Amino acid sequence: MTHLSEEMIAYARQLVSLYPEPRSALIPICHLAQEQDGWLRPEAIEEIAAVVGVSPAEVFGTASFYDLLHTEPAGRYVVSICTNIACMLAGAYDLLDHAEKNLGIKAGGTTPDGLFTLEDAECIAGCDNAPCLQVNGRYFGKLTRAEFDKLVEDLRAGELAEQVPPHGTLCRVRRSVGLTARDGGGDARLGTSDEPERPSSTSGGGTAGGVAGSERGGATGGGTAGTSQPARRRRRGKK
Amino acid sequence: MALTGAPRIVTSRIGYEDSYTLERFLATGGYDGLRKALSMSPEEVSAEVNTASLLGRGGAGFPAGRKWSMLRAAPTTYLVVNGDESEPATFKDHLLLERDPHQLIEGVMIAAYAIGAAQVFIFIRGEMALGIERVTQALNEAYEYGAVGRNVLGSSFSVDVVVHPGAGAYICGEETALLESLEGKRGFPRIKPPYFPAAIGLYGEPTVVNNVETMSNLPWIVLNGGAAFAALGSGSSTGTRLFALSGRVNNPGVFELEMAKTTFKDLIFDKSLGNGIIDGKALKAFIPGGVSAPWFSPDQVDMHLDQDEVGKAGSMLGSGSVVVMDETTCALRAAWRITKFFWRESCGQCTPCREGSGWLEKTLWRIENGEGREEELDMLMDVCDNLAPGLTWPPQQTTICVLGPSIPSSIASAIRMFRDELLVHVKEGRCPFA
Ligand SMILES: Cc1cc2nc3c(=O)[nH]c(=O)nc-3n(C[C@H](O)[C@H](O)[C@H](O)COP(=O)(O)O)c2cc1C
Numbered sequence: 001m002t003h004l005s006e007e008m009i010a011y012a013r014q015l016v017s018l019y020p021e022p023r024s025a026l027i028p029i030c031h032l033a034q035e036q037d038g039w040l041r042p043e044a045i046e047e048i049a050a051v052v053g054v055s056p057a058e059v060f061g062t063a064s065f066y067d068l069l070h071t072e073p074a075g076r077y078v079v080s081i082c083t084n085i086a087c088m089l090a091g092a093y094d095l096l097d098h099a100e101k102n103l104g105i106k107a108g109g110t111t112p113d114g115l116f117t118l119e120d121a122e123c124i125a126g127c128d129n130a131p132c133l134q135v136n137g138r139y140f141g142k143l144t145r146a147e148f149d150k151l152v153e154d155l156r157a158g159e160l161a162e163q164v165p166p167h168g169t170l171c172r173v174r175r176s177v178g179l180t181a182r183d184g185g186g187d188a189r190l191g192t193s194d195e196p197e198r199p200s201s202t203s204g205g206g207t208a209g210g211v212a213g214s215e216r217g218g219a220t221g222g223g224t225a226g227t228s229q230p231a232r233r234r235r236r237g238k239k
Numbered sequence: 240m241a242l243t244g245a246p247r248i249v250t251s252r253i254g255y256e257d258s259y260t261l262e263r264f265l266a267t268g269g270y271d272g273l274r275k276a277l278s279m280s281p282e283e284v285s286a287e288v289n290t291a292s293l294l295g296r297g298g299a300g301f302p303a304g305r306k307w308s309m310l311r312a313a314p315t316t317y318l319v320v321n322g323d324e325s326e327p328a329t330f331k332d333h334l335l336l337e338r339d340p341h342q343l344i345e346g347v348m349i350a351a352y353a354i355g356a357a358q359v360f361i362f363i364r365g366e367m368a369l370g371i372e373r374v375t376q377a378l379n380e381a382y383e384y385g386a387v388g389r390n391v392l393g394s395s396f397s398v399d400v401v402v403h404p405g406a407g408a409y410i411c412g413e414e415t416a417l418l419e420s421l422e423g424k425r426g427f428p429r430i431k432p433p434y435f436p437a438a439i440g441l442y443g444e445p446t447v448v449n450n451v452e453t454m455s456n457l458p459w460i461v462l463n464g465g466a467a468f469a470a471l472g473s474g475s476s477t478g479t480r481l482f483a484l485s486g487r488v489n490n491p492g493v494f495e496l497e498m499a500k501t502t503f504k505d506l507i508f509d510k511s512l513g514n515g516i517i518d519g520k521a522l523k524a525f526i527p528g529g530v531s532a533p534w535f536s537p538d539q540v541d542m543h544l545d546q547d548e549v550g551k552a553g554s555m556l557g558s559g560s561v562v563v564m565d566e567t568t569c570a571l572r573a574a575w576r577i578t579k580f581f582w583r584e585s586c587g588q589c590t591p592c593r594e595g596s597g598w599l600e601k602t603l604w605r606i607e608n609g610e611g612r613e614e615e616l617d618m619l620m621d622v623c624d625n626l627a628p629g630l631t632w633p634p635q636q637t638t639i640c641v642l643g644p645s646i647p648s649s650i651a652s653a654i655r656m657f658r659d660e661l662l663v664h665v666k667e668g669r670c671p672f673a
Pocket residue numbers: 294295296297298299300301303321322323324325326409410411412413414415448449450451453454640641642
């Protein structure tokens with residue numbers, strides 16, 4: 001039994017086949033794993049490492065650099081309020097104060113029921129709708145305090161399920177084809193594969209068709225040439 | 240389009256509700272540019288782009304054609320599209336990704352053909368979930384339609400395109416950090432030289448990195464000719480360009496304007512554009528090209544949206560984002576928030592950037608809250624001078640990438656332009672705007 005579902009692992013292998021080197025699929029696969037769990041569980045990290053051919057520490061070390069990859073559990077709804085320049089000029093800090101009061105947590109915190117995580121975010125490229133925020137990556141703009149309260153109420157009541165997918169779901173559309181340019185070229189296979197046989201067709205099922213079988217096997221070892229990175233603690237996210 | 244008679248080049252479809260669908264795209268001339276390009280030789284396509292004198296729209300403004308010609312000869316060459324768009328107050332690629340993904344794919348295919356790319360990667364900022372969905376969907380459709388993949392539109396040209404999601408890190412917009420991220424690593428900018436990925440890029444192979452808007456211009460350029468593009472604008476600022484206007488204006492948004500023909504005053508005040516300042520307040524200052532850029536004062540609003548003119552005045556058009564501050568804006572608070580952004584986003588490899596940003600942020604915050612001393616303004620300038628010696632623009636570089644030397648822009652601007660106002664914070668022990 002794997003922790004990540006079998007179809008997820010199959011799709012992860014197909015993502016690997018899209019790149020000249022397997023390690024390139026590391027971040028896309030982390031996003032995929034978050035679709036299942038909302039964050040990167042240690043079990044998931046182990047399986048991702050196996051699929052891309054690096055150590056779990058390398059996956060963790062890479063993931064911890066990025067804001068969107070959670071190495072700790074986050075609430076079901078991650079509410080990221082932008083407080084950068086354009087939003088600040090439109091009252092974003094008032095909105096953040098209000099949000100902290102409404103949810104009873106400080107920015108960076110998660111409500112005890114696990115429903116909401118609140119973030120003091122950087123610009124999310126929605127500055128024409130300032131002040132704006134994202135919930136699980138989906139935009140809401142020009143928010144007044146009352147509208148924020150209504151948003152929270154609707155999220156609690158599950159009324160925005162259509163608009164706001166579960167936390168961790170980045171892209172609801174699956175790639176439907178593998179690499180085709182070199183089909184029949186005979187040399188599309190890069191490196192040798194010592195990984196288990198990849199399923200030859202998609203097992204995604206339903207509407208989310210996976211990548212169709214491509215010619216490439218998952219090469220291993222591509223990630224080992226990585227630079228040695230300075231041991232340093234990230235400052236991101238600190239207030 | 241307002242003010243000049245220039246056509247809409249990259250936003251011609253966004254008025255349609257369904258602008259992102261293949262149907263609408265095909266009904267409005269979609270993939271005709273690619274078809275035409277494939278009937279030309281790759282050299283002829285590059286020649287048109289050179290004639291157009293298309294400047295990169297990602298921030299540095301480097302001519303796209305020239306960048307392509309710098310590629311080291313090698314069997315494998317990559318094209319990487321920079322859709323990381325995280326510079327605060329920049330939101331034009333966001334529009335193109337969500338509203339016209341097929342136009343981007345068409346542009347990408349034209350560029351891939353011109354440079355003979357082995358594979359294309361479209362890197363899209365991870366926060367833009369809808370943009371990633373739209374481009375992924377469009378790519379699926381484009382494969383099925385035959386515009387991407389094997390034997391493109393019946394020609395002998397074949398290339399694959401992959402959409403790659405980012406994961407939340409501003410620094411991945413810097414092209415070498417983007418390549419590291421695309422290789423599955425932390426987004427640490429690479430040490431230069433080589434100055435261009437055209438020599439050593441993705442997986443060590445020659446690579447072209449171009450911005451989303453740069454790519455989106457290509458279908459029009461191929462269809463209408465480089466000369467028609469170069470006829471718009473003036474000097475080296477050719478064609479049209481997207482400007483993202485935000486801050487204290489009545490009508491913030493993305494506007495496609497003819498380069499060099501429109502002024503900041505038009506952009507901020509024209510009824511069809513920014514429509515003036517909220518509540519009729521007075522303009523206090525504006526940032527002409529993203530938060531890395533030095534600020535301009537109200538007496539500079541007559542300047543044209545022209546890369547050279549803005550450059551000569553000591554700032555940059557950069558990412559095309561204009562932020563408006565009015566008389567209700569605290570300049571110190573604005574500089575503090577921008578500095579806080581750089582502090583949070585510094586990748587931490589270089590000491591001046593990593594340590595300097597934190598010190599600057601804390602000091603600005605103290606002064607903003609009335610706990611500063613007058614001499615600290617000079618200390619701030621001194622630390623800024625360490626990050627970017629001489630405090631000129633473009634800055635002297637002391638670090639691996641230009642994020643560090645960009646930090647002083649807003650701080651030095653606030654101190655030089657509004658020293659007295661900053662001193663009120665010190666004297667009154669509070670922010671006069673709070
Ligand atoms: C800190 C930093 C952030 C950047 N962010 C972006 C970005 O989000 N998008 C972008 O296209 N270029 C960005 N750039 C510029 C890129 O390094 C590169 O010059 C650009 O993508 C090249 O494309 P162009 O020639 O088409 O403009 C950034 C540069 C720096 C130093």
